[in-house]
Amino acid sequence: RIPNDKCRKFIESLPSSRPKPLSETVTASHEALDVLNRTLCFDPDGRLTVELALQHSYLSGLHCPEDEPIRGPLDASEFEFERRKINMDALRREIFLEVLNYYPAEKRQQFLDEQQNGKALNISDYRLLNPGESQYDDDEEGA
Template sequence: LMTDFLGTPPPEAISKIRNDKARRYLGNMKKKQSVPFSKKFPKADPLALRLLQRLIAFDPKDRPSAEEALADPYFNGLSSSEKEPSTQPISKLEFEFERKKLSTDDVRELIYREILEYHPQ
């Protein structure tokens, strides 16, 4: 679906994809031209289309952060960066537990510890 709007991604974007199957699929895909969003959505607000195009950029590095998206002109008058909290991205170490193989007993222990966090006895 993204390629229907954005066209076939450039080779440098495809080369960054870690999944071999997805990389091969996109690399072998018939070339498609991008379609201007204004043609697909002729009645839409041009500022909304500009933001949408930025948000669904093929390469994640080309997409705005949440903070940058909220600062987009589309949200003028609705968003206030002074009133909205902002923080640093969460460290990958916070999700290190997802990479570990856990036994049933390990999971039980983790659940028990989580319960104690909220209901210490």
């Protein structure tokens, strides 16, 4: 279930071992250990969701449904650059654009300047990463 080939091969190369029960290493109540065991699960499908964790009896003192904002999943296009083989200049540009989210007037001006100069970054100009490939692999390619 690990999509990255390099990560999966590395993990598979590690010696197999049985986990030590948390109760042997952590001094905590049964409820606290239950939350830990159910959230520190390698398989994301087996983990407690945030919503379920907040409903757990151990966290009942922190659970306040009226003051717990929730939202739907983020738009995957916001992270498109993470799927692309980008160069350092494109990464700097991505970070700069992210910072501009906190400065709406400057962001608007930057957008207008790019439209006039024809220098808007088009992330689709960069190729998609190959399976198991990292943005940080040592080839000098980028665009």
